[in-house]
Amino acid sequence: MLDPLLKMENPALSDSAFDLDTVERLLTTTRAVRRRLDYERPVEREVILDCIRISQQAPTGTNAQHWRWLVIDDPDKKAALGEIYARGIPLLDEMSKSAKDAQTATVYNHARDFAARLGDVPIHVIPCLEGRLDEDAQQVHITTYYGSVYQAVWSFQLALRSRGLGSVFTTMHLAFEEESRQILDLPENVVQTALLPVAYTLGMDFKPTDRPPPESITHFNEWGA
Numbered sequence: 001m002l003d004p005l006l007k008m009e010n011p012a013l014s015d016s017a018f019d020l021d022t023v024e025r026l027l028t029t030t031r032a033v034r035r036r037l038d039y040e041r042p043v044e045r046e047v048i049l050d051c052i053r054i055s056q057q058a059p060t061g062t063n064a065q066h067w068r069w070l071v072i073d074d075p076d077k078k079a080a081l082g083e084i085y086a087r088g089i090p091l092l093d094e095m096s097k098s099a100k101d102a103q104t105a106t107v108y109n110h111a112r113d114f115a116a117r118l119g120d121v122p123i124h125v126i127p128c129l130e131g132r133l134d135e136d137a138q139q140v141h142i143t144t145y146y147g148s149v150y151q152a153v154w155s156f157q158l159a160l161r162s163r164g165l166g167s168v169f170t171t172m173h174l175a176f177e178e179e180s181r182q183i184l185d186l187p188e189n190v191v192q193t194a195l196l197p198v199a200y201t202l203g204m205d206f207k208p209t210d211r212p213p214p215e216s217i218t219h220f221n222e223w224g225a
């Protein structure tokens with residue numbers, strides 16, 4: 001919850017047209033949900049479309065909105081993606097053993113356990129881009145390309161959370177991009193940018209996590225200052 005003193009001292013906060021406590025709660029508690037997904041409760045296609053509707057307002061380079069959403073609720077296709085995804089289990093196990101701190105080790109342990117269950121999550125949502133980057137694409141093109149979908153993805157995840165659903169942003173299946181492309185019968189020029197397993201969450205009481213304070217990662221005017 002926002003510090004009431006901060007609200008009084010900062011006109012931008014006291015004049016806001018938004019319910020800032022709710023907005024802050026949404027932004028700080030939308031977590032990677034793996035262990036509290038409801039595998040039994042079906043997810044309606046309408047709710048997915050509603051969240052996509054909201055994400056359509058995200059910014060895009062050249063106002064293009066080249067993103068497309070592939071929503072998978074076919075059990076066979078999900079199982080096939082789950083099989084590919086589970087190949088990452090030994091790697092996640094290794095990463096957990098050599099993690100730099102306990103929090104990160106826990107994340108890898110949860111990610112490893114979840115990898116065995118991905119195929120059972122009610123819905124897989126795959127944000128895609130039409131058109132591939134050239135092999136010699138410059139930094140500006142790479143940034144614009146991925147920047148033109150990931151902002152919509154995060155809006156989509158926030159919209160899910162606001163409606164009692166959860167997801168995890170995952171990329172591990174892309175280690176087998178070609179195989180997954182064939183499972184999904186995707187045209188060659190369609191690029192998968194993530195795989196979001198989506199389900200209703202068991203409870204909604206997620207909490208902010210420990211992150212470095214803004215002062216420790218922000219520079220004003222001069223790098224290092």
Ligand SMILES: Cc1cc2nc3c(=O)[nH]c(=O)nc-3n(C[C@H](O)[C@H](O)[C@H](O)COP(=O)(O)O)c2cc1C
Nearest residue numbers: 030031032033107111114168169170171172173209
């Ligand atoms: C680019 C990116 C790739 C990720 N890939 C995976 C993945 O393949 N599997 C997974 O379980 N989580 C994946 N995550 C989720 C992160 O593990 C998670 O966001 C992180 O541990 C922090 O947890 P939090 O989102 O709850 O704060 C990915 C996140 C990002 C941003």
